[in-house]
Amino acid sequence: xxxxxxxxxxxxxxxxxxxxxxxxxxxxxIAILFMLGLHLFNRxxxxxxxxxxxxxxxxxxxxxxxxxxxxxxxIYLFCSGYGLYISEDSGSNMxxxxxxxxxxxxxxxxxxxxxxxxxxxxGMRDRFPGSVxxxxxxxxxxxxxxxxxFWFVQTYTILALLSGVIFKLIKKHSYWxxxxxxxxxxxxxxxxxxxxxxxxxxxxxxLFVNALMLLLRSQFSFVIGMIxxxxxxxxxxxxxxxxxxxxxxxxxxxxxVIVVRxxxxxxxxxxxxxxxxxxxxxxxxxxxxxEKILLFFGKHxxxxxxxxxxxxxxxxxxxxxxxxxxxxxxxxxxxxSLAASYVVDWVYGxxxxxVEKKGLKRRYNHSL
Numbered sequence: 564x565x566x567x568x569x570x571x572x573x574x575x576x577x578x579x580x581x582x583x584x585x586x587x588x589x590x591x592x593i594a595i596l597f598m599l600g601l602h603l604f605n606r607x608x609x610x611x612x613x614x615x616x617x618x619x620x621x622x623x624x625x626x627x628x629x630x631x632x633x634x635x636x637x638i639y640l641f642c643s644g645y646g647l648y649i650s651e652d653s654g655s656n657m658x659x660x661x662x663x664x665x666x667x668x669x670x671x672x673x674x675x676x677x678x679x680x681x682x683x684x685x686g687m688r689d690r691f692p693g694s695v696x697x698x699x700x701x702x703x704x705x706x707x708x709x710x711x712x713f714w715f716v717q718t719y720t721i722l723a724l725l726s727g728v729i730f731k732l733i734k735k736h737s738y739w740x741x742x743x744x745x746x747x748x749x750x751x752x753x754x755x756x757x758x759x760x761x762x763x764x765x766x767x768x769x770l771f772v773n774a775l776m777l778l779l780r781s782q783f784s785f786v787i788g789m790i791x792x793x794x795x796x797x798x799x800x801x802x803x804x805x806x807x808x809x810x811x812x813x814x815x816x817x818x819x820v821i822v823v824r825x826x827x828x829x830x831x832x833x834x835x836x837x838x839x840x841x842x843x844x845x846x847x848x849x850x851x852x853x854e855k856i857l858l859f860f861g862k863h864x865x866x867x868x869x870x871x872x873x874x875x876x877x878x879x880x881x882x883x884x885x886x887x888x889x890x891x892x893x894x895x896x897x898x899x900s901l902a903a904s905y906v907v908d909w910v911y912g913x914x915x916x917x918v919e920k921k922g923l924k925r926r927y928n929h930s931l
Contacts, residue, residue: 586846587642588861589854593844594638595864599871599896601632604889613887625889627825636715637784637837640722644788647723651730652792660727664720667865669918671716672702673910674869677903678709681878705770712872718777722785729782729789738790749783752776753831784834803842813843866904867897874899 604625609615617624650659679698682691691709692698700706704720707713722729733741755776763769806812820839824832849857860867875883875896883895 585854585858589849589857590638590642590841590845590861591864592857592860593840594635595860595867596897597632597635597638598868599893599900601629601635602872603875603883603892603896605629605632612884613889613892628821630824630828631821631836631840633830633833634836634840636781637834638841639715640781640784641788641791641834641837641841643719643722644726644729644785645792646788647726648730648733648789648792651727655727657724657727660723664723666915667716667719669914670865670907670911671713671869673914674866674907675701675709675713677907677910678870678873681873682709685878687877710869710872710877712869714777715781715868717774718781721774721778722782726789729786733786733789733793738794741786742790745783745786748779749834750831752779755779784837787834787838807843807846810848813847816843863901863904866907867900870903870907871896871900873903 603612606612606626609623609626615623615625619627647655679692682688693708697706697708701709701713704717707717755772760769760772760776763772806816816839820836820843824836874880879899883899884892886892886895
C-alpha cells in the first residue's frame with residue numbers, strides 16, 4: 564500500500580531487500596490475497612458459510628491453514644517501514660511525508676464516499692452516512708465505523724508522519740535496543756486491548772485508546788522493516804540466500820510455518836510469520852504467468868483492501884457465500900473487489916488530474 568497500501572513504499576529505481584520493484588509488488592499481491600482468505604475462512608462458524616470436506620482434529624483443514632493469512636497486514640507494515648527508511652535516508656522531509664499521506668487520504672475519501680452512496684441507495688441510511696458528525700469523524704480518521712478495514716488508514720497516516728522520528732532513533736541507537744523497546748510496546752498493545760479498552764465508557768477516550776492500541780500493535784512490523792533496511796541483515800546470511808534461491812525449499816519451510824501457526828494461533832505471532840514469508844518468497848521465481856498475476860493484484864491491493872469488506876460483510880454477503888464452494892467464494896470476492904477497484908481508480912485518476920491542474924495553475928499565477 565503505497566504504504567504498501569498505496570504503492571508508494573517502493574521508490575523507483577531503488578532496491579528493497581534486494582527486491583526489484585516487481586518483486587515487491589508480488590509481495591503486495593500475495594498479502595492482499597492472504598487478507599481476503601483470512602477474512603473469508605478464518606472463522607469458527609465455517610460450516611454455516613461453505614461445505615467442509617477435510618478435517619484435522621475436528622477442525623476444518625482450511626481453518627488450520629488460514630492462520631498463516633494474518634501475516635497480510637505485517638507484510639504491508641514491514642515493506643512500508645523498509646521503504647520509508649530508504650526514503651528518509653535519501654533526504655525525505657515533512658512535505659514529502661504529507662504528500663504521501665494526502666494521496667492515500669484522497670483514495671480513502673473516494674472509497675468512503677462511494678461506500679456511503681451505495682449504503683444510502685440500499686436503504687442503510689442510519690449507517691451510511693449516518694449523522695453529519697459521524698461522517699466527519701470517519702473522514703477525519705477519528706472513527707472507522709463504516710468499514711472495519713478503514714482502521715489502517717489512520718494507523719498508517721500516523722506511522723508515515725512519525726517515520727522521520729523513528730528513522731532518527733534507529734540511526735542513533737543500537738537496533739537491538741530499538742527492537743526490544745518496539746517489541747515491549749507491541750506486547751503492551753494486546754494488554755491495552757484485552758484489559759483496558761473494554762472498560763472505557765467515554766467514547767472519546769475509547770477512540771483515543773483504540774487508536775493508540777492499533778498504533779502500538781502496528782509499529783513493531785514497521786520498525787522491523789526499518790531496521791532490516793538499515794542493517795541489511797537478511798542479505799548477510801548465505802544459508803538464507805541458498806534457501807531463497809532453491810525452487811523447493813521455500814515451499815517446505817512454508818508448510819512448517821503453516822503448521823506452527825496452526826498451533827500458535829494468536830495474532831501476536833503474525834509479524835514473525837510475515838518475516839518468514841518475506842525471507843522465503845521475496846525473490847522467488849514465480850514464472851512469467853505467476854509474476855504477472857501477482858503484479859496485477861499488487862497494483863490493485865490498496866483498493867481491494869479498502870473495499871472487500873463491503874461485499875462479504877455489508878452489501879452482498881449472500882452473493883459471496885451462496886455457492887458454498889471455497890474456490891468460488893474466493894473468486895467471487897476477488898471479482899467484486901477488482902470491479903470496485905477499477906471504479907475507484909477511474910474516480911481517483913480524475914480527482915488527481917484536477918488536483919494537479921489546480922496546483923500547476925496556482926504555481927503559474929504565483930510566478931506571475
